[in-house]
Amino acid sequence: MFSPCYIGGWSAAEHWGLTEQIFGSLCVMTSTRPRNRKLVLRKVRFEIHTVATANFIGLKTVWRGGARVQVSDPARTVVDMLADPTLAGGIRHLSEMLANLLHDQPQEAAKLGIYAGKLGIGSVFKRLGFLLQSHHADQTALIELCRQNLSAGYAKLDPALPADRLVTSWRVWVPAAEVREVQR
Numbered sequence: 001m002f003s004p005c006y007i008g009g010w011s012a013a014e015h016w017g018l019t020e021q022i023f024g025s026l027c028v029m030t031s032t033r034p035r036n037r038k039l040v041l042r043k044v045r046f047e048i049h050t051v052a053t054a055n056f057i058g059l060k061t062v063w064r065g066g067a068r069v070q071v072s073d074p075a076r077t078v079v080d081m082l083a084d085p086t087l088a089g090g091i092r093h094l095s096e097m098l099a100n101l102l103h104d105q106p107q108e109a110a111k112l113g114i115y116a117g118k119l120g121i122g123s124v125f126k127r128l129g130f131l132l133q134s135h136h137a138d139q140t141a142l143i144e145l146c147r148q149n150l151s152a153g154y155a156k157l158d159p160a161l162p163a164d165r166l167v168t169s170w171r172v173w174v175p176a177a178e179v180r181e182v183q184r
Contacts, residue, residue, distance in 0.1 A: 001041075002048060005030035006059050006070035009049065009087030012077040015062070017104065018097040027087060029072070029080065031056075049087065051080075058115050074101055075111035082116070082124040091158035095131055102136055113145040122151025123172075130157060130170040146170075 006012075009027030013019045025038075025045035031053040039046045058076030062069050072080060078101055081088035088094035101108055116124045129146030132139045156163045156173045163173035 002028050002030040002032060002034070002046075004053060004056065005032075006056065006072055008051075008072040008077060008080050009047075010089055010093075012072045012074075013081075013088065013097050015071055016074040016077060018074060018077065018100045019093065021089065021093060023089070049084070055119055057118055058111065073108070073111070074105055075108040076115050079112060079115040079119065079124060082127045083119065083121045085127075085158045086160060090160065091127075095135065098128075098131055099135065102139065109139065109142060113142055116146075117149065122149075122153070123155035125149040125151070126155045126170050126172045127157060130167060130172050130174070133170070 006029050007015070007027065008029040010019070010021070010023040011025075011027040014021075014023065025047045028046055028048050029051045030048060031051065033050055034048050037048045039048065056070075058073045058079075059070045060073050062071050078094075078098055081094045081097065085091045085094050088097060112128060116128065125146045129143055129150070132143045132146065137143070150171055152171075154166065154171045154173055157175070161175050163175055165174050165176050166172075167174055
């Protein structure tokens with residue numbers, strides 16, 4: 001229906017066990033640009049997000065009944081969420097999903113840097129580096145990779161939240177509450 005597409009964001013996170021949160025819609029990543037990005041078809045709510053076809057990387061094929069479906073793999077799911085935290089339901093959920101990925105599927109950690117590099121979105125390295133240094137300081141190689149790939153300019157940790165503190169080492173604006181939590 002939305003081909004070419006894949007299941008990503010919170011829907012892929014649920015599939016891979018990165019979250020226990022239950023979301024009421026299916027997140028579809030497609031290269032098409034639909035007029036209506038929130039649809040209800042056959043009592044299923046869809047939220048449609050556009051991504052370039054060249055960025056269809058890190059996908060796994062799963063079977064749902066007799067249908068073959070593309071789903072972003074665990075690391076790609078997290079990278080998509082780092083690019084757009086709304087795909088995780090916000091930065092707090094994203095931080096929890098990143099922690100679950102690093103704890104339950106540590107082999108996926110190296111793919112985070114690979115996918116971030118291929119997508120070339122500077123804010124991904126900024127958000128990932130900040131979250132890793134704040135909550136997963138043992139991920140030194142990945143933190144260093146993020147530091148080496150910092151782009152110019154500044155990004156908000158979560159564009160949906162007000163941010164009043166600049167963490168210059170990561171070029172990221174964060175809410176004051178996040179800075180206090182990190183300093184504990």
